[in-house]
Amino acid sequence: MVQEPMEKVKKKRKVLIITFSVCFTVNLSLVVLFQGWVNLGKYSVYYAQHLPHKVGTNRVMVAVFNNLDAIYIPNANYNVPFGGVRVKTSEGDIEYRFEGLKINDISVFKKGELSFSLKPEAGGLDLIDFVTPYTYNFNSKGEFISVTYSEETTPKTIKPTLQYIIIVKEKLNEMYGFIVSHR
Structure with a gap:
């Protein structure tokens, strides 16, 4: 019985880590693309x-x-x-x-x-x-x-x-x- 809640906690932790990783990657990609676009205009x-x-x-x-x-x-x-x-x-x-x-x-x-x-x-x-x-x-x-x-x-x-x-x-x-x- 004790193992069932531990497994749920581990699954929630994995889901949170994956969600955070995806959000971080998407935000980082958007920042890099925006900076590239600004750079191309500024130094065109x-x-x-x-x-x-x-x-x-x-x-x-x-x-x-x-x-x-x-x-x-x-x-x-x-x-x-x-x-x-x-x-x-x-x-x-x-x-x-x-x-x-x-x-x-x-x-x-x-x-x-x-x-x-x-x-x-x-x-x-x-x-x-x-x-x-x-x-x-x-x-x-x-x-x-x-x-x-x-x-x-x-x-x-x-x-x-x-x-x-x-x-x-x-x-x-x-x-x-x-x-x-x-x-």
């Missing part, structure tokens, strides 16, 4: 710079604008109406605005010269130059796919040439080069 620019990628893609641009809420932005002023960041650079002020409730809808403005818009549901990224009537179009992987010339009523879309590639690199450097240089 570093990973984009140092990991190999397909030729013709601009992975750094995609990493900067997809993770703008997680990466370090030097000289940032977060007191911008309607959410966003204002940065003073040597070339002028740049504003990064988060549109609506989706953090991935981002617009970047540089004092009436350039506008960069990231809208994943539209399928890509657009760099609009207000000084010239050109819009530079990228797909979601960062590939430079076309240039749209829209001075007249009907916009013309042309394939990018070497001249446009050089211009786009300079303009993108103006938009996020200071972020990459501080990584």
